[in-house]
Amino acid sequence: MTRIEDIAKKLEVSKSTVSKALNGAPDVSETLRKTVLETAVELGYSRSTRKRGAKQLCIFIKNMAYDSPSDFGHDIIIGFRKMAEPAGFIVAIEELDDHLQKHNQYDEYMLQRNYVGALFLGLSLSDEWLHQLRTSQTPAVLLDNYVKANPNVAYIGVDNSEGMNLTVSYLKGLGHRKIGYLSGALGSYINQIRYSAFFHALRKYGLSDDPALGGNAYLFSECLQKHLPRLLKQGVTAIVCSHDLLAHTVMIYCQELGLRVPEDISIVGFDDLPLCSYTIPPMTTVQQNRTEIGRSAFYALSSLMAGTPISTLLLHAQLMKRQSTAVVPEIPPVKKLMVSHNAFSISDEKI
Amino acid sequence: MTRIEDIAKKLEVSKSTVSKALNGAPDVSETLRKTVLETAVELGYSRSTRKRGAKQLCIFIKNMAYDSPSDFGHDIIIGFRKMAEPAGFIVAIEELDDHLQKHNQYDEYMLQRNYVGALFLGLSLSDEWLHQLRTSQTPAVLLDNYVKANPNVAYIGVDNSEGMNLTVSYLKGLGHRKIGYLSGALGSYINQIRYSAFFHALRKYGLSDDPALGGNAYLFSECLQKHLPRLLKQGVTAIVCSHDLLAHTVMIYCQELGLRVPEDISIVGFDDLPLCSYTIPPMTTVQQNRTEIGRSAFYALSSLMAGTPISTLLLHAQLMKRQSTAVVPEIPPVKKLMVSHNAFSISDEKI
Numbered sequence: 001m002t003r004i005e006d007i008a009k010k011l012e013v014s015k016s017t018v019s020k021a022l023n024g025a026p027d028v029s030e031t032l033r034k035t036v037l038e039t040a041v042e043l044g045y046s047r048s049t050r051k052r053g054a055k056q057l058c059i060f061i062k063n064m065a066y067d068s069p070s071d072f073g074h075d076i077i078i079g080f081r082k083m084a085e086p087a088g089f090i091v092a093i094e095e096l097d098d099h100l101q102k103h104n105q106y107d108e109y110m111l112q113r114n115y116v117g118a119l120f121l122g123l124s125l126s127d128e129w130l131h132q133l134r135t136s137q138t139p140a141v142l143l144d145n146y147v148k149a150n151p152n153v154a155y156i157g158v159d160n161s162e163g164m165n166l167t168v169s170y171l172k173g174l175g176h177r178k179i180g181y182l183s184g185a186l187g188s189y190i191n192q193i194r195y196s197a198f199f200h201a202l203r204k205y206g207l208s209d210d211p212a213l214g215g216n217a218y219l220f221s222e223c224l225q226k227h228l229p230r231l232l233k234q235g236v237t238a239i240v241c242s243h244d245l246l247a248h249t250v251m252i253y254c255q256e257l258g259l260r261v262p263e264d265i266s267i268v269g270f271d272d273l274p275l276c277s278y279t280i281p282p283m284t285t286v287q288q289n290r291t292e293i294g295r296s297a298f299y300a301l302s303s304l305m306a307g308t309p310i311s312t313l314l315l316h317a318q319l320m321k322r323q324s325t326a327v328v329p330e331i332p333p334v335k336k337l338m339v340s341h342n343a344f345s346i347s348d349e350k351i
Numbered sequence: 352m353t354r355i356e357d358i359a360k361k362l363e364v365s366k367s368t369v370s371k372a373l374n375g376a377p378d379v380s381e382t383l384r385k386t387v388l389e390t391a392v393e394l395g396y397s398r399s400t401r402k403r404g405a406k407q408l409c410i411f412i413k414n415m416a417y418d419s420p421s422d423f424g425h426d427i428i429i430g431f432r433k434m435a436e437p438a439g440f441i442v443a444i445e446e447l448d449d450h451l452q453k454h455n456q457y458d459e460y461m462l463q464r465n466y467v468g469a470l471f472l473g474l475s476l477s478d479e480w481l482h483q484l485r486t487s488q489t490p491a492v493l494l495d496n497y498v499k500a501n502p503n504v505a506y507i508g509v510d511n512s513e514g515m516n517l518t519v520s521y522l523k524g525l526g527h528r529k530i531g532y533l534s535g536a537l538g539s540y541i542n543q544i545r546y547s548a549f550f551h552a553l554r555k556y557g558l559s560d561d562p563a564l565g566g567n568a569y570l571f572s573e574c575l576q577k578h579l580p581r582l583l584k585q586g587v588t589a590i591v592c593s594h595d596l597l598a599h600t601v602m603i604y605c606q607e608l609g610l611r612v613p614e615d616i617s618i619v620g621f622d623d624l625p626l627c628s629y630t631i632p633p634m635t636t637v638q639q640n641r642t643e644i645g646r647s648a649f650y651a652l653s654s655l656m657a658g659t660p661i662s663t664l665l666l667h668a669q670l671m672k673r674q675s676t677a678v679v680p681e682i683p684p685v686k687k688l689m690v691s692h693n694a695f696s697i698s699d700e701k702i
Contacts, residue, residue: 148513151667159662162499292659299650308643309667311510316502316660 079294163317175328180231262326281323430645514668526679531582613677632674
């Protein structure tokens with residue numbers, strides 16, 4: 001285990017200089033501080049070897065709201081803190097912007113800020129730190145992101161495969177045979193995983209898995225105006241979405257087109273955000289128990305800190321059956337729209 | 352939460368009768384005891400609601416040796432007990448035969464024996480209790496077996512996908528382009544998972560994923576006499592096996608045929624049993640850290656008992672590079688065997 005002495009020896013400076021540099025003392029130059037941090041990371045020095053005082057963890061958050069109980073991140077943070085604080089940890093929360101990632105190396109930043117471990121919420125595949133996490137030394141748990149073969153990094157999330165299997169088998173039980181899928185952009189790991197889990201579920205339950213039944217886009221408007229009419233024209237009677245907000249938008253758009261939910265078309269979300277109980281009609285969705293995700297994230301992180309190399313920790317998904325799904329309609333929605341000569345045929349022509 | 356009173360009321364007997372029946376008192380008839388147990392399970396009564404005394408967990412073990420440190424199950428049990436006993440649990444170990452499964456319903460058996468949770472090692476897909484675990488109420492953690500959508504059951508194991516990716520990418524780096532796979536019978540979940548993970552890895556690294564590059568059989572002899580010659584004839588220069596004992600047998604058989612390991616053919620196992628350091632040559636294999644699996648299994652079980660619905664907990668796999676793998680040979684092993692007119696051509700004719 002690397003000690004402060006080892007860093008001092010390698011750099012031929014005193015122990016107190018190293019200590020001051022690591023703790024950001026003002027009388028150490030920025031250049032020296034940077035050199036000390038780089039050397040500390042290179043030698044594998046870790047804050048967790050220090051015994052004094054409370055240890056600090058950091059929740060880095062990006063692309064995710066967490067302020068109010070209706071926000072996705074809120075309960076995850078609560079669950080995490082409920083475990084971490086009684087165990088003697090201080091939990092900081094930092095919003096992670098691109099500038100911070102660009103100008104700081106992850107391991108160095110953690111050392112410098114005195115963080116012994118991190119939970120990342122909302123990273124996308126293009127984030128600079130996600131690349132650094134392939135070889136990082138400071139324990140980190142990633143919600144919905146998987147990093148291969150680094151024993152210091154674990155992936156936590158809901159069992160998406162189970163969620164899609166439950167959804168497709170439920171819709172099949174209601175008589176649906178042609179089910180479409182709308183997704184956010186595939187630049188995120190979780191969108192990729194859910195996309196492939198959905199088509200895997202179609203195959204598993206013997207339904208058509210024609211790739212044309214899926215559509216993805218960064219913008220909701222593209223999903224609505226480009227992909228949704230395309231799916232309807234193929235005769236889908238139900239649409240599953242990669243997340244609740246998209247499903248809610250699809251629901252409203254279908255209603256504006258003149259389709260009744262669930263009588264003419266069934267719609268399913270993913271996540272079970274609080275809003276799902278209040279949409280009209282209330283939305284069938286796959287629940288992620290966010291408090292339990294937060295609690296388990298702390299377990300995974302403390303395991304990594306204790307040297308147990310957890311790779312993946314998934315929680316059971318649960319299908320919340322509400323009123324946005326019903327038995328398959330006798331007339332597919334596309335036929336209903338053609339008969340009523342409504343907005344659909346217009347937006348359809350644009351494509 | 353169901354109490355003894357509820358069972359007594361439903362059956363119209365006294366609380367003390369229910370209590371005696373649950374605890375196997377000799378003055379309660381076998382028929383009544385059975386009825387009480389069935390009703391207790393039906394009502395969702397759980398031992399974990401009882402507060403008195405130490406709580407008991409059971410490790411059920413089947414098809415797996417565990418007596419000596421060189422056995423696969425040994426360290427898993429040690430890891431589990433090291434966590435469970437300080438937490439105040441008594442850990443029983445029971446060998447699980449078909450007779451026991453046939454004559455006892457899982458939840459009833461757990462209640463009757465006063466077990467509040469179970470760890471299963473070595474179940475196969477045909478085990479009766481594996482079917483019951485789809486809807487069981489008593490928390491259970493399964494090594495290498497996955498049960499969908501029961502919040503009381505979790506799957507724990509190593510990250511097989513990661514293990515196969517590490518293996519294939521390492522062999523590709525050594526110049527191998529045609530890699531074969533030999534596996535135990537696909538009647539086990541773990542063999543299925545590794546099989547598909549191997550072929551997935553071939554695709555991921557741009558190598559041929561011809562299904563003919565794989566072979567599986569319950570008997571080692573069938574792998575050796577039927578599949579191995581078939582793989583060699585296709586020009587494979589490396590063979591990955593679903594587990595170490597099979598890999599060791601393949602290694603010896605290749606040597607008997609006149610092939611040098613690793614100069615003529617590379618061989619990789621899976622599990623990193625202690626024997627891998629002592630084979631000649633020492634075997635490259637994917638490590639499962641069994642002590643950590645045991646420790647994590649206890650965590651998963653205690654989470655389930657606390658109501659956190661863990662579905663899957665995987666540990667990072669690590670590739671242990673030893674001497675059974677080397678750069679791709681200039682002459683594929685099959686050509687070498689043809690030139691030397693040895694046993695291979697004979698056993699080949701049998702196919």
